[in-house]
Amino acid sequence: MDLHFSGATATDVEREAVDTMLAAVPPDPDAPRHRRDLLLPALHAVHERMGWISPGALEHICRTLEIPPASAYGVATFYSMFSMKPRPARVVQICTDLACKAAGADRITASAEETLGESGQESGDVQWQRSPCLGVCERAPAALVFEAGEPAREQILAPTSAPAVLRAARQGPDPSPDPTVSETPVADSVPQHGDPGLRLLRRIGTTDPESLEAYRASGGYTALRRALSIGQSATIREVLNSGLMGRGGAAFPTGRKWQATAAQPDAPHYLVCNADESEPGTFKDRLLLEGDPYAVVESMTIAGFACGCRRGYLYLRGEYPRALRRIEHALSEARRRGFLGKDVMGRPGFDFDIEIRRGAGAYICGEETAIFNSIEGFRGEPRSKPPFPVEKGLFGKPTVVNNVETLANIPVILQDGGAAFTRTGTAASTGSKLFCLSGTVRRPGVYEVPFGATLRELLALAGGVPEGRTLRAVLLGGAAGNFVRADELDLPLTMEGAREADATLGSGVVLVLDDSVDLMGIVLRIAAFFRDESCGQCVPCRVGTVRQEEALQRLARGRSSTDVALLREIGRAMRDSSICGLGQTAWNAVESALDRLGLVTELTDLTEFTGTTGTTGTTATTAITEAPAPNGGTA
Structure with a gap:
């Protein structure tokens, strides 16, 4: 597809899906004249109705939003959830990532392959696919069943089995009136639920997550009321005094980030809640969104008030159907009761609202600047820094980005005070x-x-x-x-x-x-994950993640004595030269497996993962010395 319109025509159903979505978008005085930022929601609308995005549907989106077709095509093909080719309305994604692999996901995929054919191959009215982490690792192995239509239906199967997956492939998601029904209560994923010492998880299992009244009865919105009473500067000061650091991995002081954003003279300011929880093995944000959604809404509202924002965006993983339903309900109720919208909680001049943006299966969009590009309707590729988000972030304006867990600490800090918060944890790492x-x-x-x-x-x-x-x-x-x-x-x-x-x-x-888990299989899966999830923008990551996996595969087969040194060279190049954290950390687990666990000295035959044969019990070091390296050992 080039820069010109192709002349393809959307069906009436495709037009209706896009136009209905666009008609429901509330007016935003700060939005750009051309609403390219609605591209991702429009793609979701077609995907959910049709199961794939046809040339005609993309053409209609481009004409409506005034986006060059080639650019929109590049965005649509960036996300793994979208298909640009016809496929069955029903798709079953089987997680093959770390926790599910350790729980026997390979047996499920083998059964699916035997019954339904290869991954990605159409089998009657269903298609199955191997999937990265679905964020339900506590109930591994897991699968996600999606069926396009009006409405689209989704169901998480976890824990699941080969018979359950094949049954869902034949029958589709549970036909309950609630399209996001789950057999498992959220509290079952919090073994400590009910413990009086909990702060962040205290409502899960004890408070109805869909009831605003129950939330308020448990102390909800007292923190926002206090923030409004003490003002922006004092609210930021409490967060500074708490020593709260970001919980997403970078551990940047939250109060400093808020302070820097609030001080920016450019306007408007934006807030982004990063709920694109795509790190394999991570599911805490999902539980907060499913089990305590009003706390997330209140926390975002406090952050918006403190940082001088009028609008917040919650960027949510596309694979979290129940979290989506819960947070949509919480936002609707908060608006109805005056906790969002104009003059929040009766405070004249404080107008604040929250908009959900769903991701579409791209791990890289967990990087804060990649989120900006995704929301704005571009490919979710990271931006170079500086400028930093607090100066020039979403739509080129000052933006504060916090993840769900970081924000969940804010009501605790405002209720008890920053000094009290520091009494939990250590001097350098405060809180829980x-x-x-x-x-x-x-x-x-x-x-x-x-x-x-x-x-x-x-x-x-x-x-x-x-x-x-x-x-x-x-x-x-x-x-x-x-x-x-x-x-x-x-x-x-x-x-x-x-x-x-x-x-x-x-x-x-x-x-x-x-000791029942094949460690090399886990390491190979990590390498494959980074290979698949690299956005390809920078050479060190695009090439390095591929070469890293190739070298590990050769080591697993015992075929190259030079690959450990090659891995280290690749790892250093990715860590030192990649644009963002994906490439900079892609070598971490591999390096620690080599250095901490002595992976190479204990490798044995890995037929299950590589499809090769060898002598069970032969160590890799022995095999390396006996087997010549292919092509002189070069990658």
Whole structure:
């Protein structure tokens, strides 16, 4: 498709899907004249109605929003959820990422392949696909069933099995009137629910997440009322005094970010809540959105007030159907009761509203500047810094970006005071932290512990590994994190403790791996994940992630004695030269598997993952010395 319109014609149904969505968009005086920022919602509208985006539908979107077709095509093909070719209305995505792989997802995909054909191949009125993490790791293995139509229906199957997936492939999602029905209550994913010591998770399992009155009865909106009474500067001062740091992995002081945004003379200011929780093994933000959605809305409203924003955007993972329904309901109720909109809570001049933007299956859109491009209707590629978001962010205006967990701390700080917040945790890492435990652990789920607790104490809360098994390793921080050995469990779970141990807490992933898990299979999956999720914008990441996986595959087959050195060279290049955190961290887990776990010295035959044959029990170091490297060992 070139820069010219193709002449393709949309069907009446496609036109209706787009036009209905656009008609529902509220007016925004700060929006640009040409609403390119509505491209992603328009693509979602067609995808949900038709199951794919035809040339005619894309043409109609482009003419309506005045976007060059070639540019819109580049955006549509950027996201894995969208198909530009005809496909069945029903699609089953089977997660093959870390926690699901450890829980036996390969058996499910093998059954699907035998019954329905290859991944991505049409089989009657259904298609199945291998999928990256679906964010329900505590109930692994998982699958997502989607069926286009009016309305579109989605259902998470977790934990699931081969028979359950094949049944869903034949029958579609549960035909309940609630299209996002889930058999599993949110509280089941919080083993601590009901514990009086919880702060961030205290309402989950005890308060109806869909009732605004229940939220207010449990203390909801007292924090916003206090913020409005003490003013913007004092609200920011409380956050500064709390020592709150971002919970998304970068750990930047939240109060400083707010202060810098509020001080910018350019207007308008924007707030973005990053709910694109795509790090494999992470699901804490999903639970907050599903189990305490009004707290997220209140937190965003406080942040908007403090930073001088009139509009906030909640950028939500496209694979979170129940979270979408819950947050949409919370926003509607908050507007109806005066907690959003004009003169919020009766405060003259404080107008603030929140708009949801759904992602569409791109891990890179968790990077803050990639979110800006995605919301604005461009490919979700990171921007170079500086300028930084607080100076020139969304739509080129000052923007504050916080993730869901970071914002969930704000009502606690405003209710108790910043000084009281510092009494939990350590001097450098204040407050509590949510950790996502999954893998081979007895009680997986989200746990809230004060900073300073040890990894050993956290695993004990979750019951440890199953009886008769031995802990092999823990992946801390997700695919972008580091492996930790079984003899390193006294690691203090703090920002400073992780740094001293040459590890990272990242987004709070704690993937537990016992001796039944094939470690090399996990490392190969991490490498494949980064290969697939690289946006391709910069050479170090685009080429490095591919070469990293190729070198690991050769090591697994015992075919090249030079690949460990090559991996280190690739890793350094990605870490030093990539534009954003994806490329800069793509080598972390591989490096720690080599250095911390001695991966190369204990590699055995990996037929299950590579499709090659070898001698079971032969170590990779032996195989390397005996097998010549292909093409002289070059990648």
